[in-house]
Amino acid sequence: MNRRFKRAGWALFFFILVTHATQGQSINDSKFGKGLQFVAADSSFALKFSTRFQLLYQGIQNPATDNWDDRLLIRRARLKFEGFAYSPKLTYKIEVGLSNSDIGSDIPDKTNNADNVILDAVARWNFAPGLELWAGQTKLPGNRERVVSSQKMQFVDRSLLNSQLNLDRDVGLQLHHQHQVGGMVLRETGAISMGEGRDITVNNAGGYAYTARVELLPFGEFKGGGDYVGGDLEREPTPKLALAASYDFNDNASRARGQLGDFLTEQRDLSTVFVDAMFKYRGFSSMAEYANRSAQDGPVVLRDESGAVEETFVTGNAFNIQAGYLLPSNWEVAGRYTTFNPENETGISAQEQYTLGVSKYIVGHSLKVQSDVTLQDQPGRDNTYQFRLQMELAL
Template structure:
């Protein structure tokens, strides 16, 4: 998608938004920072909440190969969000667009016509019966917890190495959500059928479909403010809260090296991935643990060079991530994270361990904050390297 077309779409969206605002006459809107602009039609036939946010990031690190400090400033994310209900409060919708190069950039330039990645979310959610919802469209799949947490609400500057290697990201299809209680215990179940090639693919399905199932248990009841999917204990839970989840994803005849992400490869494989995670929060303290394990039928390697080196491979193996932090009453938080990534040996990919220390200042929760972290990256056979990041988040 070229930038002229992109600008045209954005202009039309803003015209539609502010036309609706003008049509509302002298109505008063009581929105506040982080809550967006919210409107309801005079006949209550629909509602609209518009929000926007961006992240300004500085990152730098030592390059062991050159002994130089490599750094840059960038707009890590820039998003537009539209959500509300249509016809009935039981039919909700969400649209999220990504505007930065990191949001739009395609993993494989040769496939650019098949993956116009400006559209992140475009999903309708129908509450067709008590405790049941049917989701139709494109949105995040019910995979690992860290991926489902919004990039606006992370405890660190960005997600972990486990997530970047094994998350199943977004896809287009159907999701069925159910929630029920057994006493104070809350249980959520999710089933999903999706394309399997990732977000906004414009070609016919090139392999099979992707199937995901997830179960999540809250032994002590729901978190405050849906805090099971918010980094840090910014709501300061008054009683201990715990969430435990397990998910299984099966991508039939996957075409991309990480299922929904990465390069398109010359052969297909069935990818099976297991996720297990837990989140705990109590009075400013938070902890999260995740484990992922991915396997490919017939092995991950697709092609080798004449010399026998791996040329194409699916990303398989396992990873473990553990992080925790404490939010002080002045809204400063310190946090630490350990991540271990162990790819399948035959793939030729390098294992890695990361040790991260982060400091955050929440000015208006996750809507206005400054975060920084420093990471030690340890790879066998290579000198240690360090990465420093400083990021500001502004969400309206």
């Protein structure tokens, strides 16, 4: 069975699942952007089904040929199921990806798994006030930009910092704690996970990953969970600030970027540190992040006869800062600067990116059109220019 038929099968399966689950149930509080919501007659479970996709145009000036290389693609196409089971204290989330970009194909044949259909499959148990235990596959508590949903980003896509150094999704356990001290909100999260990313179907090739994150909101919570939403669509009436730091230790990592990238012929202990901040006030928003990853015993795994790097872990540091202002008309103008500085030993080129974005929010992040222009500067190479235009539709 080829991959196209597999995807069609997944889509049909989930359609039948939703149709069956809704029989005899009641619909409540359903509106555009909020999905279809159902509650069992005996209140023993609840289900919300939603779907979304992104249509992307991308054009890049190729400095080698001076050609304009462009394409249209479905950047993301997803189905999401969430709700509670047995008790409102036991919630769940299942999210699957259907597009090529969602599924990916960077897993080698030895994993016996060519597709990564499942994005999230996690249960969350609120077993005590302010405490939740998560079990399953979901995003690790790493950098803020990665945890922000791809539906709720301020730009067309995430930054270079995220693409090179993020932790992404993994399978394991997470413990989340939140409490207040006066007007401040404190959050602490710890995770133990496989360390090799999502949908791995063979024995763990290395050790586990251990992740910890601490957050401080000195002026209280953001409206609508805005500390993990791009742009200030809530137009915070008072200043709101979130400060956070994360640390991840991936024991005997097998993949070039920890939970992502090619599987390498040797393993390394990887340590990754993140520091980030989010600020919002009356339509103005800004976010800054710093990331640093290092490998014990050095990142390079394999060199050829001439000494050129053939296999390496991606190590180094990156910094990203962005800010935007949402006009009363729901047009937003935003700017972003990102620098990525890999360790010299890796042979990976350093980069700087300057991005200017313009967005129109029609129904918040559920129906919007976003565009951005990026200048990419790499030492010793001509500058590259990229233009992107994307529509997001989420039901």
